[in-house]
Amino acid sequence: MTNLRDARHRSVRRRAGKLMLSLLSFLIAAGLMLPSVQAAPPPPSYNYSYWNEAVASPAAYQATKIVTGEMIGAGALLEPNDLHVTEDQKVYILDSGNNRVVVTDDQFRLLRIIDSFVNEGQVDGFNRPLGLYVTKDEQLYVADTGNNRIVQLAPDGTLLAIVEAPESDLLTSTFVFQPARLVVDRAGRIYVMAIGVFDGFMEFNADGTFTTFIGANRVYVDPIEYIWKLLSTREQRSQMVQFTPTEFTNLDIDEEGFIYATNGDEWGDNIKKLNAQGTDILRRNGYFSPGGDIIYDIDEGPARLIDIDVTDSEIYSVLDAKQGRIFTYNGDGFLMYVFGGKGNLIGEFHTPTAIERIGDDFIVLDRALGEITVFQTTEYGRVLNEAVRSYYRGDEERSSELFKQAANMNANLEYAYDGIGKSLLRQGEYEEAVHYFRQAMDRKNYSKAYLLYRKEVLREIFPALMTCLLIFIAAYIVVRRVLKLRGRKQGVQIEME
Secondary structure, X not given: OHHHHHHHHHHHHHHHHHHHHHHHHHHHHHHHHOOOOOOOOOOOOEEEOOOOOEEEOOOOEEEEEEEEHHHHOOOOOOOOOEEEEOOOOOEEEEEHHHOEEEEEOOOOOEEEEEOXXXXXXXXXXXXXXXXXXXXXXXXXXXXXXXXXXEEEEOOOOOEEEEEOOOOOOOOOOOOOOOEEEEEEOOOOOXXXXXXXXXOOEXXXXXXXXXXXXXXOOOEOOOHHHHHHHHHOOHHHHHHOOOOOEOOEEEEEEOOOOOEEEEEOOOOOXXXXXXXXXXXXXXXXXXXXXXXXXXXXXXXXXXXXXXXXXXXXXXXXXXXXOOOOEEEEEOOOOXXXXXXXXXXXXXXXXXXXXXXXXXXXXEEEEEOOOOEEEEEEEOHHHHHHHXXXXXXHHOOHHHHHHHHHHHHHHOOOOHHHHHHHHHHHHXXXXXXXHHHHHHHHOOHHHHHHHHHHHHHHHHHHHHHHHHHHHHHHHHHHHHHHHHHHHHHHHHHHHHHHO
16 A cells, blocks of 8 residues: 555656646746847847848948047047037047047048137136037037036137026026037027936027026836835935936937937937927837847846937937947938947947048047047948938939849848838839838838729729729619510510410
8 A cells, every 4th residue: 555655656746747847848948939138249230120130231331540639630639528520521529638629621630729718818728528519600619518618619719608507497506507518500599418407408599598498308217116115204215316307418400400319218219309399209110219229238238329410311320338339220210220339440449429420421439549430331331321312302213223222232121122112102103112011011101002002903993893883784774674574565465365
């Protein structure tokens, strides 16, 4: 009896062990099927597919040279922080550590150095400036952070105005004005990103008067911390960190006066396009929301965008400080290409801090190394850039042709098929557009093109359908009358008989 009981126990243990192994195998398999943000490094040059996978791509840009302060003829750059390129392709370099602005031409030949100006009869200068902006008439605005002011200079270096700490009911009594980045619109309004300001950008009139804040970021609430606050006493809550909006990290302004901005919201929308009311109107119609890498190491977290550059045709590029990569998007939010990285090779950076364009080429400023890396377009990059610009200008045929060239160079570029489809849609080629939207996995435009194609087909066959229907109705009426007459004749014959 005991042996039988022991045998049963052993049998039960064996079954339990098999069940546990099966359950463990299932959990492992399920874990392998779950998406993970920690993945293998992407290819040297890559894009992201509709399925959120990093796929190989031809290089759109290649680093061609490195420029140092010594090569310019201005001496070593010390912790430079910002760049600006004017319409006539003059390059303004904010050499923060040396408290000066270095101005060069597009070939980095030194034009002049601005390190002082006359203020009320006295020689004045900058103190750890962090940002600068140059208007179309070459007025220079410098965020003179260490001096808690904004300095406005004429093209010849003459002081025009100084914007100091504003006084307003919107500001607290302990507020310290530390401008870090700024842009100026056509009306002369100044938009300032200030350190420690979470209410949005500070807006100043052309005369330097502070008016309001615009474009405040959303407040991110940690659910666990929120629950702890609900369970805590008033004294404990007073010692906890308050929920505040995310701080902006940089901004740029386009030809139409829209402000493009980046912020430190790593888990939300970290790129915005603000209208005059401060409303975010950025289009996010791509395969994923613009904001840098969508596959990243879980220990490092998502991208931290620290600069943005807007060019024509609603094309904009952002700089990720963590990986040193530049991501470029079109106006609809589709990722066009990626380049750059962290490292010691040419085309890689140590502490990238600013990006700008000279024509179609990129320049990237490295604060720690005090140097500028120049990137020039490849044939693939030129074709893709011009395809987007042609579509923006309304040149559908040219855009479709260029997108086809881009697709031939890069079969993984699903966005090119979407561009071809949109160009065909504008031209009224609905049947072909349906085909390309299917390849691009663009459901919204596929449905739109299919609906228009169906209407087009119906318009073509409608006359024939109506003709057949009328013939059928007429034949039906004739046959019915004939049958009715025959029925009457047969009835009369029967009565006569």
